[in-house]
Amino acid sequence: MSADAAADRRFMQAAIALSERGRGLSTPNPNVGCLIVRDGVIAGRGWTQKGGRPHAEAQALEEARDRAEGATAYVTLEPCFHLSPRGPRCADLMARAGVRRAVIALRDPDPRTDGQGADYLRARGVDVEMGLMAEQAAAAMRGFVLRQTLGRPAVTLKLGLSLDGCIALADGSSRWITGEAARAHAHLERARHDAILVGGGTLRADAPRLDVRLPGLEDRSPRRLLLTRHAAPDGWERIARPDDIATLSHVDHLMVEGGAETAAAFLRADLVDRLLLYRAPILIGAGRAGIAGIGLTDLAAAHGRWRLADDRRLGEDRLEVYERVRSA
Amino acid sequence: MSADAAADRRFMQAAIALSERGRGLSTPNPNVGCLIVRDGVIAGRGWTQKGGRPHAEAQALEEARDRAEGATAYVTLEPCFHLSPRGPRCADLMARAGVRRAVIALRDPDPRTDGQGADYLRARGVDVEMGLMAEQAAAAMRGFVLRQTLGRPAVTLKLGLSLDGCIALADGSSRWITGEAARAHAHLERARHDAILVGGGTLRADAPRLDVRLPGLEDRSPRRLLLTRHAAPDGWERIARPDDIATLSHVDHLMVEGGAETAAAFLRADLVDRLLLYRAPILIGAGRAGIAGIGLTDLAAAHGRWRLADDRRLGEDRLEVYERVRSA
Numbered sequence: 001m002s003a004d005a006a007a008d009r010r011f012m013q014a015a016i017a018l019s020e021r022g023r024g025l026s027t028p029n030p031n032v033g034c035l036i037v038r039d040g041v042i043a044g045r046g047w048t049q050k051g052g053r054p055h056a057e058a059q060a061l062e063e064a065r066d067r068a069e070g071a072t073a074y075v076t077l078e079p080c081f082h083l084s085p086r087g088p089r090c091a092d093l094m095a096r097a098g099v100r101r102a103v104i105a106l107r108d109p110d111p112r113t114d115g116q117g118a119d120y121l122r123a124r125g126v127d128v129e130m131g132l133m134a135e136q137a138a139a140a141m142r143g144f145v146l147r148q149t150l151g152r153p154a155v156t157l158k159l160g161l162s163l164d165g166c167i168a169l170a171d172g173s174s175r176w177i178t179g180e181a182a183r184a185h186a187h188l189e190r191a192r193h194d195a196i197l198v199g200g201g202t203l204r205a206d207a208p209r210l211d212v213r214l215p216g217l218e219d220r221s222p223r224r225l226l227l228t229r230h231a232a233p234d235g236w237e238r239i240a241r242p243d244d245i246a247t248l249s250h251v252d253h254l255m256v257e258g259g260a261e262t263a264a265a266f267l268r269a270d271l272v273d274r275l276l277l278y279r280a281p282i283l284i285g286a287g288r289a290g291i292a293g294i295g296l297t298d299l300a301a302a303h304g305r306w307r308l309a310d311d312r313r314l315g316e317d318r319l320e321v322y323e324r325v326r327s328a
Numbered sequence: 329m330s331a332d333a334a335a336d337r338r339f340m341q342a343a344i345a346l347s348e349r350g351r352g353l354s355t356p357n358p359n360v361g362c363l364i365v366r367d368g369v370i371a372g373r374g375w376t377q378k379g380g381r382p383h384a385e386a387q388a389l390e391e392a393r394d395r396a397e398g399a400t401a402y403v404t405l406e407p408c409f410h411l412s413p414r415g416p417r418c419a420d421l422m423a424r425a426g427v428r429r430a431v432i433a434l435r436d437p438d439p440r441t442d443g444q445g446a447d448y449l450r451a452r453g454v455d456v457e458m459g460l461m462a463e464q465a466a467a468a469m470r471g472f473v474l475r476q477t478l479g480r481p482a483v484t485l486k487l488g489l490s491l492d493g494c495i496a497l498a499d500g501s502s503r504w505i506t507g508e509a510a511r512a513h514a515h516l517e518r519a520r521h522d523a524i525l526v527g528g529g530t531l532r533a534d535a536p537r538l539d540v541r542l543p544g545l546e547d548r549s550p551r552r553l554l555l556t557r558h559a560a561p562d563g564w565e566r567i568a569r570p571d572d573i574a575t576l577s578h579v580d581h582l583m584v585e586g587g588a589e590t591a592a593a594f595l596r597a598d599l600v601d602r603l604l605l606y607r608a609p610i611l612i613g614a615g616r617a618g619i620a621g622i623g624l625t626d627l628a629a630a631h632g633r634w635r636l637a638d639d640r641r642l643g644e645d646r647l648e649v650y651e652r653v654r655s656a
Contacts, residue, residue, distance in 0.1 A: 163605060163634070163650070164619045165493015173627060264613055275611075277491060281650060282630035283603075285592055285622035291492045294613035299501060302610035306491070308646075318636075322491070322609060 008074075008103055011035050011042075012133045015074040016105070018047040018056070019140045024192040024222060025050045027250045030144035032056035035074040036064040036099070043067035055080065057090035061097050069098035076105045076137040077144075078130065081120050082112035091117040095124035104130040105137030109148040139309070139323070142273060143194070143252025152246040153254045156193065157263055158186060158276040159290045166287030167258065172205060174288075181315035182278040187212050189276060191220035193255040195248065197239070199262030200228035210257065223251070227262050242269045264292035275306065275322040278314070336402075336431055339363050339370075340461045343402040344433070346375040346384070347468045352520040352550060353378045355578045358472035360384035363402040364392040364427070371395035383408065385418035389425050397426035404433045404465040405472075406458065409448050410440035419445040423452035432458040433465030437476040467637070467651070470601060471522075471580025480574040481582045484521065485591055486514060486604040487618045494615030495586065500533060502616075509643035510606040515540050517604060519548035521583040523576065525567070527590030528556035538585065551579070555590050570597040592620035603634065603650040606642070 012035075019033030026032075029052030036044035044067070046059030054062070057079050061068050079090035079102070094102060102121050107130055108114055118128045138145045142154040160178045161167060168174035176183070190196055196210045203226055211221035224236050225248075232238035239245060242265050245254055255276075256266050266272050296302055310321040340363075347361030354360075357380030364372035372395070374387030382390070385407050389396050407418035407430070422430060430449050435458055436442055446456045466473045470482040488506045489495060496502035504511070518524055524538045531554055539549035552564050553576075560566035567573060570593050573582055583604075584594050594600050624630055638649040 159492075161493065162630070163493075163603070163648075164487075164617065165489065165491075166617075169624060169627065170621075176627060267611060267613065275491070280631075281634040281636060282627075283595060283619060283622065283634070284624055284627075284630060285595065285619040286617065287624075289492065289494075289614065289617065291611060291613040293498075294611065296497065296612055296615075299497065299504060299610075299612075302490070302612060303608075303644075306609040306611070308609060316631075320491075 007040070008132060011037055011074045012076070012103060012105060013136075015076050016133065016137050016140050018045055019076045019137070020192070022048040022056070023140065023143070024194050024220070024253050026052050027143075027194050027252045028052055029055065030077055030141045032075060032077045032141070034060040034076070036060045036068050036071050037074065038064075038067050038071035043071055053087050055087065055090050058088065058093055061093055064097070070100045072101040072103060073099045074103045077141060078104050078106065078108035078113055078115070079117040079121070080108065080113050081117040082110075091120045095121060095126060099126055101127040102129070103132055104128065105132055106134045106141070107131075109145065146273065147252055152271070153194070153248065153251045154273045155245065155266060155271050156189070156253070156255045156274040156276055157266060157272045158189065158255055158257050158278070159263070160186070160278045160280070161290055162280055162282045162284040162287065164283050164285065164287070165290060166284035167260070167290040168288040169284060170287055172288065177282065178278045178280045178317045179315045182280070182317040182319065184214060185314050185319060186276070186278060187214045188217070190222055190255060191217050193222050193253040194251040195223040195225050196255045196257055197225035197227055197262070198257050199259050200226060200230060201261060202257070202259040203236075208257070222255075225254070227265065242266045242271050245271065258290070260288065260290055260292040263290060264294050267291065267294045273324045275320075277320045277322070279318045279320065281316055335368070336460060339365055339402045340404070340431060340433060341464075343404050344461065344465050344468050346373055347404045347465070348520070350376040350384070351468065351471070352522050352548070352581050354380050355471075355522050355580045356380055357383065358405055358469045360403060360405045360469070362388040362404070364388045364396050364399050365402065366392075366395050366399035371399055381415050383415065383418050386416065386421055389421055392425070398428045400429040400431060401427045402431045405469065406432050406434065406436035406441055406443070407445040407449070408436065408441050409445040410438075419448045423449060423454060427454055429455040430457070431460055432456065433460055434462045434469070435459075437473065474601065475580055480599070481522070481576065481579045482601045483573065483594060483599050484517070484581070484583045484602040484604055485594060485600045486517065486583055486585050486606070487591070488514070488606045488608070489618055490608055490610045490612040490615065492611050492613065492615070493618060494612035495588070495618040496616040497612060498615055500616065505608045505610065506606045506645045507608065507643040510608070510645040510647065512542060513642050513647060514604070514606060515542045516545070518550055518583060519545050521550050521581040522579040523551040523553050524583045524585055525553040525555055525590070526585050527587050528554060528558060529589060530585070530587040531564075533587075536585070550583075553582070555593065570594045570599050573599065586618070588616065588618055588620040591618060592622050595619065595622045601652045603648075605648045605650070607646045607648065609644055
């Protein structure tokens with residue numbers, strides 16, 4: 001890899017990291033990240049803000065001001081080119097600011113842009129490269145991408161497990177399996193989702209608050225959904241079946257927190273895109289399993305579906321992140 | 329750390345790695361490793377051979393020949409000083425060979441040596457340092473150490489698990505959860521144990537061969553033990569209770585392979601020192617749990633017992649090794 005190509009990857013990686021800041025906040029817009037770089041120095045950074053505006057590019061250009069002239073813009077999604085009453089078109093903003101080169105990770109699957117943003121930039125004399133680290137950018141904007149491709153939000157299933165796969169003792173007690181660092185991380189993940197869902201049994205048994213109890217992030221507590229055949233109590237929105245998540249508005253990233261029947265219902269419907277496994281170094285033995293029956297009758301069919309995407313230590317515990325492997 | 333101290337650690341690490349070669353082979357003697365180093369160059373390597381002779385030191389000195397003169401010996405256990413009809417005393421061998429310095433990891437807990445080997449070397453003018461990486465050396469000779477301290481072999485519990493902690497579908501099928509690399513590694517671990525144990529239910533259901541099916545290691549298949557109240561079939565030795573492992577002769581390292589009731593019986597008796605978790609990236613859901621009830625009634629009591637000692641990728645799977653934390 002040339003030094004320039006390596007620098008491009010580093011800056012795009014940083015733009016993707018910025019895009020993660022808007023995950024769970026930016027709906028109805030995708031959580032884009034953008035970096036403006038002139039002469040190897042970062043002049044502006046942006047990520048799509050709460051409610052979708054300003055867009056990442058607008059924010060980064062605002063920070064860069066006249067240093068955007070002749071600069072390179074790294075952006076995780078093709079700049080928008082469709083007119084909106086909510087704000088300016090980013091492709092236009094970038095051209096006007098004098099950006100000389102645009103490195104774009106993912107072509108916008110939204111048919112209202114879908115290549116037109118890049119075409120417009122080229123027509124205005126901007127060097128455009130599209131496709132760098134598209135897969136990583138798509139993973140960070142998973143909810144937006146799945147909305148476009150599968151018509152539903154991205155679903156994360158979170159489990160807090162013992163080494164032998166239990167989420168509680170047989171009597172239901174589960175405080176605590178994981179330690180403070182893991183629980184804090186799980187709260188941070190809540191803040192990165194637009195909504196959290198539990199099943200009716202979990203609500204009745206545990207009365208979970210499902211809020212974000214991290215200093216400074218209290219107002220990032222997401223919407224609370226209940227999978228139930230009955231009515232939902234105050235403060236909860238009800239869905240009757242996992243498939244109904246497609247009908248939720250302003251939810252691109254959904255976290256399912258259990259219990260075992262709810263986890264199984266989403267897995268059976270193949271609606272889980274990402275597993276967050278918080279694993280404590282304890283054995284429980286004959287405890288409660290995290291996942292009820294998912295209709296598996298043949299072990300061979302279980303393979304090839306999950307790929308380890310990340311793992312880390314969190315205090316005494318470990319977090320593993322698995323992603324659903326879907327053929328394109 | 330000085331350069332010399334760093335070199336000492338590197339050479340001792342290599343001696344510990346050599347000692348692992350004798351694990352599961354060297355009983356009734358400890359699986360010691362030894363390195364002879366002169367002027368920074370390795371002159372001899374040894375590990376205790378099958379059945380316990382030659383000792384690691386004898387083998388390393390044999391390889392080094394006259395290059396042992398003035399050399400440093402790295403040895404994972406204090407050289408023996410008690411007379412045996414089976415071979416020479418290693419402390420004597422080392423002094424006679426002209427070794428100038430002996431770096432010893434673990435003082436020999438066997439009361440017949442217990443410091444006398446080191447004293448003898450010092451009396452013969454050898455520089456002796458004892459205690460370097462003693463904990464790591466003890467872990468590699470875990471079976472010998474536990475024989476001396478707890479009067480029983482070291483026990484490894486092996487489990488092949490899905491991400492949700494199942495060892496089989498509800499109908500019992502378990503072929504295959506883990507892939508080839510993980511299964512080959514598990515066979516290698518068999519070769520490093522003196523005996524393997526399963527419960528009567530597993531024998532009846534799966535008829536496991538429990539042999540080492542790795543090219544070149546077929547003759548390393550360990551003894552086969554059965555935990556059962558009934559008689560054991562031909563080729564199997566019976567034990568009636570987990571505690572009976574203390575009575576087994578020539579078994580320092582024992583691997584328990586299941587099933588769930590047998591695993592739980594050893595855990596309830598606090599007889600498991602090491603967990604080998606082979607984990608496949610699959611979900612099963614409502615499958616068979618790997619561990620039956622272990623009498624846990626309070627989650628707090630489950631914590632602080634297991635420490636991650638190693639983890640690695642094995643093809644698509646992951647191996648995690650946990651060690652039982654025991655206060656000294």
